[in-house]
Amino acid sequence: ACTYHIVFSTKGRRTWLDDTLRERLCAYINGIAANTGTALLRAGGAPDHLHLLIRIPPSLAVSTAAQNIKANSSRWMHE
Numbered sequence: 186a187c188t189y190h191i192v193f194s195t196k197g198r199r200t201w202l203d204d205t206l207r208e209r210l211c212a213y214i215n216g217i218a219a220n221t222g223t224a225l226l227r228a229g230g231a232p233d234h235l236h237l238l239i240r241i242p243p244s245l246a247v248s249t250a251a252q253n254i255k256a257n258s259s260r261w262m263h264e
Contacts, residue, residue: 200232
């Protein structure tokens with residue numbers, strides 16, 4: 186497996202990821218990662234972006250893993 190540092194920003198770089206929301210979002214992303222065979226090693230960020238350190242198996246493309254995390258976490262945020 187390979188380890189990657191991925192950064193997602195909020196739409197328009199809006200500053201709405203406070204500490205509590207960011208913590209809940211990171212926990213949700215950890216679940217997404219576990220369901221897709223990746224491992225979330227570290228997560229954190231600032232009010233307008235999120236840093237993820239993830240381990241992705243060689244059988245999964247980095248772009249697919251990132252798209253899966255971004256799409257599902259974005260859907261969760263909008264609900």
